[in-house]
Amino acid sequence: QVQLVESGGGLVQAGGSLRLSCAASGRTYSGYDMGWFRQAPGKEREFVAAIRRSDYRTYYADSVKGRFTISRDNAKITVYLQMNSLKPEDTAVYYCAARNGAFTVVVGTIDYWGKGTLVTVSS
Numbered sequence: 001q002v003q004l005v006e007s008g009g010g011l012v013q014a015g016g017s018l019r020l021s022c023a024a025s026g027r028t029y030s031g032y033d034m035g036w037f038r039q040a041p042g043k044e045r046e047f048v049a050a051i052r053r054s055d056y057r058t059y060y061a062d063s064v065k066g067r068f069t070i071s072r073d074n075a076k077i078t079v080y081l082q083m084n085s086l087k088p089e090d091t092a093v094y095y096c097a098a099r100n101g102a103f104t105v106v107v108g109t110i111d112y113w114g115k116g117t118l119v120t121v122s123s
Contacts, residue, residue: 002111005115006020006022007020008117009093010120012119012120012121014087014088014121014122015086017086018086020081021078024098031100033103034070034103035049035098036081037107038090044107045095045107048060048061049064049070050070068084079096081094095114098110099112
């Protein structure tokens with residue numbers, strides 16, 4: 001069992017930055033691929049970024065490439081999402097996700113979810 005708790009969301013102006021954190025608990029955390037999804041009002045949840053447990057390789061949605069960076073610290077049992085050059089269209093609830101196996105962008109394949117943290121980007 002893995003529990004995920006997100007933090008770091010808030011209100012920021014366009015062009016600004018935020019760093020989201022996801023604190024994980026559960027003794028098998030290091031064995032999970034981790035990632036972030038987001039869900040804007042009236043839209044479906046979508047993949048944002050992922051990081052593999054084996055080699056820390058990262059993956060990004062095209063919409064955030066070059067602006068967002070995902071990282072993980074197994075010693076602190078935390079995953080981060082550094083978000084730079086934020087745009088109003090990045091406004092959404094951001095969810096931390098964990099999967100016991102190769103991470104996918106399909107919402108239905110995720111094993112564990114956090115409750116989410118709201119990011120609002122004003123124009």
